[in-house]
Structure formats: C-alpha cells, structure tokens
Amino acid sequence: NAGVTQTPKFQVLKTGQSMTLQCAQDMNHEYMSWYRQDPGMGLRLIHYSVGAGITDQGEVPNGYNVSRSTTEDFPLRLLSAAPSQTSVYFCASSYPNRGNTEAFFGQGTRLTVV
C-alpha cells in the first residue's frame, strides 16, 4: 500500500516554463488536495477535488490549474512558472465526510523557480 505518491521530489524551473506535479493515491479516497508551504509558514490550500470530474479553488489558486479525470490521480499544473511559486508542495487525500476522515500526505515536491 503506497499511500500518496508525489513526483518529482525536487524540481528547478526557469521563469515562464511550465510543468506538472504528479499526485497519485491508492486508497480510493474521494477527496484530494494540493497545498503549498512557504518558509516559516503553515500549509495553504491551492486547489481541491471531492471526486473525479469535480475541482474547486482553495486559498491561493492563482497561477495553478488542476483536473481530476480519475479517482487515483490529481495533477497540479503550473502554466508559466514565477519566482513567487518557489515553495514546497504537498498533495493529500482522504474521505471527507464518511467514516474515518484522516488525511494522508505525500512526501512533498520542493520547487525552485529561478
């Protein structure tokens, strides 16, 4: 049971480049989400999804796109990277409102935009 898997673990981008951060979970969780963590701060929600085909914005969605075509995968796209997007990105999954709602997190992706 792999849990939540994020790739890559590290990435350096040039300003203006695009990339996709991958997130996959094998727990059949309905809810998946992306957070960013900046130095000395807590985690802030970027986008989330309550099921395949359904996504919504969190606190800091600008500059990021998401889609949820399957239950297992929830990729995060940076269309035109900016230095302000230098951060550590975490993906999480859970059952939001039935049974055990515990959230599980991936190991994080450390992104630097130069």
Place this chain on the structure above:
Amino acid sequence: GIQVEQSPPDLILQEGANSTLRCNFSDSVNNLQWFHQNPWGQLINLFYIPSGTKQNGRLSATTVATERYSLLYISSSQTTDSGVYFCAAKKTSGSRLTFGEGTQLTVNP
C-alpha cells in the same frame, strides 16, 4: 472557513522535559489531526483525534470538541522530537482541511 490557532509559536526545552501544545478551532469538526514536520520536511501523521484521548508512546493528545480545542502532550522529550508541530482541522459540514501556523519545538541536549 474554519480558523485554527496554535500556541505557543515557539518552544525550547531541555531533553527530558514535558510540554503541552495547544490548538484552538472555531467550528465543529469531524477531523482534527496533529502532524510533526521533521527536519527533512516530511509531514508525519501523529494523531487523528476529532474527539477524545489517544496515546502513542511518549505522545498523547486530547480533543475537547465541545470546547473547540485540542492538546498535544510530549513527555520526556528527546532531541529527535525537534521540528514543527501542526494542527489541522476540518469543519463537519465542509471538505477542506485547514492548518494552523505550527509550533516550532527545539529540544536541546
């Protein structure tokens, strides 16, 4: 959305000391979790505790849902306990997990 506040923001201990970290939240919840972020940046699930009390070795946690707070107790602290401790909560009627700003714990030998 729900507000999550943690205290203290920073805590410095000598090895062997005990400590209590607090998390206040502003709404009824069906998820309250404590995490430890280690020096490598990984988020480690410590407790899933929307109500009641749990213990795991030297760590224990209590959530009093009716009074909207949770406490994390660390006993006989070790240097490996150092790092940031986060509390996160989700409203019963919502889907988002909201984090507090964390408590930075330093345990000195």
